[in-house]
Amino acid sequence: MMSPWPRAIRSVVRKPRRSVLMILIMAVVFTALVAQSGVRSSMAEVKDAISANVGAGFTASAAIESAPGPDAPAGPGVDSDGAGGSDEQQQPSAQQPPADQGGIDESIAHRLANLAQVAKSSLEAATIAQPEGAQPVKSGRGVQLDSEFAGGVSVTGASDSALNPAFQGKLYQLVEGKHVGATASQAVIHRDFAQQNNLKLGDALTLTQADAKVTVTVVGIFEGKTENPSGLPAGASENNVFVDLASAKELGAPITAGRYFTHNAEELPGALAAAGKIAPELTLEDNSAQFAPVLQAIAGVDKLLATMLLGLSIAGALVLALVSTFWARGRIHEVGVLRSLGKSKGDVLTQFALEATIFAAVAAAISAVLGSVLSGFLGRAVVAQAGEEILSSIPLATNAGGIAASLAWGFIIVLLGVSVGGLPLITQHPKRILSKLS
Known part of the structure; x- marks a missing residue:
């Protein structure tokens, strides 16, 4: 019987429609994470630059x-006649x-x-x-x-x-x-x-x-x-x-x-x-009163982005968990057969994780490009929301470190979502799974 890795590749190739759907869903989550990360890293650099150059x-x-x-x-105040x-x-x-x-x-x-x-x-x-x-x-x-x-x-x-x-x-x-x-x-x-x-x-x-x-x-x-x-x-x-x-x-x-x-x-x-x-x-x-409004505006944007990151992470995890649950439950027959043939719970779960990793890798490649492009548009919208004209002309860009961190966090969300969706099914006894199909 094949090991989890060949089975994962074969499963991805044999079900192209399902695989594309999973990749697209993950790409949406990853793109959002990369885009907000680009804005947040840019704002951090801007804050440091302003802080160092405001002449504090x-x-x-x-x-x-x-x-x-x-x-x-x-x-002062003395005229030519000497009057005070x-x-x-x-x-x-x-x-x-x-x-x-x-x-x-x-x-x-x-x-x-x-x-x-x-x-x-x-x-x-x-x-x-x-x-x-x-x-x-x-x-x-x-x-x-x-x-x-x-x-x-x-x-x-x-x-x-x-x-x-x-x-x-x-x-x-x-x-x-x-x-x-x-x-x-x-x-x-x-x-x-x-x-x-x-x-x-x-x-x-x-x-x-x-x-x-x-x-x-x-x-x-x-x-x-x-x-x-x-x-x-x-x-x-x-x-x-x-x-x-x-x-x-x-x-x-x-x-x-x-x-x-x-x-x-x-x-x-x-x-x-x-x-x-x-x-x-x-x-x-x-002279802190001179530059305090600008730094306060940047701090407000940073808090807004932090809230956005938390919201995206929670929403992404919930969406992926829901999708993964339907994805795993659609493979009840496959899980029952593998478990009846002696495959352990860890072996089957590893296959699912490898498939999710393949989906996530393809989605990450797409999101790295789309997220970098969208970060500029998102950044300008967030800066405009801050209401400070001095921030409106700031060039926003995504650095490689920010992209890597966002994608790493996205991978964690994917694996957690797959685990939440597939673990309840994997833990069932094989006979019980097959009996449901008969």
Whole structure:
């Protein structure tokens, strides 16, 4: 008597209509599994990419003292007659802190930069300086100062100007050259300031603050505008000069802020907790509110796909179990004969399992192609359901690992379905099976 494997092949070949029906049913289940797996794996990659590129991080800053220093120019809200403005007007801007601000201890700032969660960082020092041989861009709006106070520009020293919030938020855009970084004596200036003073890349710009003087080389030109809360000419975007940190410190500028960015958004809470322990005296402000809606939308899609996978698995198992039951019961005579000839329960069940494996293998080959194609359509539908426009342009694809995992799970469902459908029949005594046929 033949072993289970030859019998399985012969049974599949001799009953082509039954075999095709089983393959089609399995292909439908497998295709659905592969399609949803493609969307889920793509969304996982998108979530990781967004998490790593949203610029998740925090800013550490020292407490700002309101009293202006003796060398500081007239504060915000002071007009040419020296009259004080409102309390709101007198709040210093982020680009124009008071000259007497205590600043951040540099050793503490470097300890924050060395946190395991921090991928990149930049220290900033801000002050107001006078440009030699150059004039600030005048504006028809805002507070106008007497000529002796009107010649200053805001100087922002940075160890990496690209990490300044204005550049991170695309309010400022570098149009020529490069950002200032670790190299000393460099500057990035606004296009309007450059045009007014006939400055171009490679030209020298000298800045003075009290008795201090530095000469920097223009290495970049940017454009764009941000708000000017102070209303002073020096606070205008056109009069903002970014220099390297060393040059700003030579002008006497204290370190006013440290900007720290984590490897991904998930590490931000841990970074904040660690930073709070290192520098409890500093104010820590995170930017999680900026990217939270996008990550929440992706998390919602991921939960939807997980629910879909569970539903498909349950539905697929029930369908296959039902089909397998009818498939097995249609072979009562064959089972009775095999059992009466001495074939064990395991031998007959193995034949059924081999036949199901053949069906599943053919169905898997079909589903791998159809599922990959359908995953794109399914993915766009799921993303549209999430309601986030930023996700609508995401390209969705199925990777080989996702296909393999889906098909492996499909094989498990098939074998479970065949077992549930065929086991009750296999366990019956051969005489009882044959008596039912007589």
